Amino acid sequence: MNRDSDFKACATVKALLKCAAVHLSRAGISTPELDAELLMMHQLGVDRTGLFMVQRDPVSQDVLAGFQALVQRRCGREPLAYITESTGFWDLDLDVKPGVLVPRPDTETLIEAALEVLPAATEKQRRLVDLGTGSGAIALSMASASPGHLVFATDRSPLALDVARSNARKNGLQENLFFVCGLWLSPFSRKAPSFDMVLSNPPYIPTKDIDVLEPEVSVFEPRLALDGDEDGLRDYRAIVGECMYHLKPGGWLLFEMGWDQKEAVREILDDSRLFEEISHINDYAGNNRVVRARRKRW
Numbered sequence: 001m002n003r004d005s006d007f008k009a010c011a012t013v014k015a016l017l018k019c020a021a022v023h024l025s026r027a028g029i030s031t032p033e034l035d036a037e038l039l040m041m042h043q044l045g046v047d048r049t050g051l052f053m054v055q056r057d058p059v060s061q062d063v064l065a066g067f068q069a070l071v072q073r074r075c076g077r078e079p080l081a082y083i084t085e086s087t088g089f090w091d092l093d094l095d096v097k098p099g100v101l102v103p104r105p106d107t108e109t110l111i112e113a114a115l116e117v118l119p120a121a122t123e124k125q126r127r128l129v130d131l132g133t134g135s136g137a138i139a140l141s142m143a144s145a146s147p148g149h150l151v152f153a154t155d156r157s158p159l160a161l162d163v164a165r166s167n168a169r170k171n172g173l174q175e176n177l178f179f180v181c182g183l184w185l186s187p188f189s190r191k192a193p194s195f196d197m198v199l200s201n202p203p204y205i206p207t208k209d210i211d212v213l214e215p216e217v218s219v220f221e222p223r224l225a226l227d228g229d230e231d232g233l234r235d236y237r238a239i240v241g242e243c244m245y246h247l248k249p250g251g252w253l254l255f256e257m258g259w260d261q262k263e264a265v266r267e268i269l270d271d272s273r274l275f276e277e278i279s280h281i282n283d284y285a286g287n288n289r290v291v292r293a294r295r296k297r298w
């Protein structure tokens with residue numbers, strides 16, 4: 001092993017970062033310097049400014065051993081967010097752990113698209129529901145960005161709901177937030193539609209495509225949150241079907257979806273004959289990512 005990649009030969013934080021970047025790059029990580037920095041910030045418990053200040057400091061045996069273990073996990077392609085146990089989404093700091101999907105920046109497109117059509121709660125308090133909430137990213141962002149509405153969040157995984165609840169506490173967003181265990185809209189009464197807005201980032205990857213994704217996703221993230229069955233569309237069909245009983249006339253349905261699923265999801269919406277004002281919104285990378293549709297009033 002050459003000196004550049006030998007952790008023990010590193011006298012300073014700066015040298016250790018460089019060495020870690022070499023290892024991470026060899027493991028196929030596309031942002032090795034950034035990942036090394038974020039892991040070091042986590043190890044030292046400092047922010048970016050703090051990291052800058054200690055660049056020339058010597059490293060203790062404990063820091064060296066701890067950091068090396070973190071780098072090894074990342075070299076095994078474990079998602080950074082699972083190692084640091086947190087990630088940023090919208091204006092929130094969310095805890096994540098294996099068993100919940102790591103929130104992606106792409107999903108912020110869904111929040112923006114929802115806010116465009118959601119009047120402030122001062123005008124009228126609405127009932128929103130986030131289906132398959134995982135870490136709570138969508139439900140908590142909506143509660144944070146447009147406070148005062150009633151926001152429900154469902155997930156069939158009790159572990160995910162625990163994470164989402166704890167994220168609500170951590171971000172001071174417990175008021176008007178309700179977590180319910182169950183599949184999609186099944187926990188709610190079908191007697192009369194009660195929601196003004198249904199939001200979801202359901203699993204949408206065709207089963208056979210999962211194993212060819214990056215190992216961060218295919219090996220470490222929960223299949224339950226990724227696998228949309230043979231064609232990736234199972235859960236769009238299920239949720240659209242349930243909207244009949246749960247989404248009020250004039251209410252909005254918003255889905256995240258795969259970049260190549262625009263036509264297929266549109267067909268599901270059209271076939272239901274339930275929706276109008278259907279529009280598609282691209283994510284920051286320019287890929288088709290969100291569909292927004294309004295339930296007809298008649």
Ligand code: GLN
Nearest residue numbers: 201202203204205225226
């Ligand atoms: N956006 C995720 C990915 O591409 C998929 C999330 C999902 O299936 N809802 O890995």
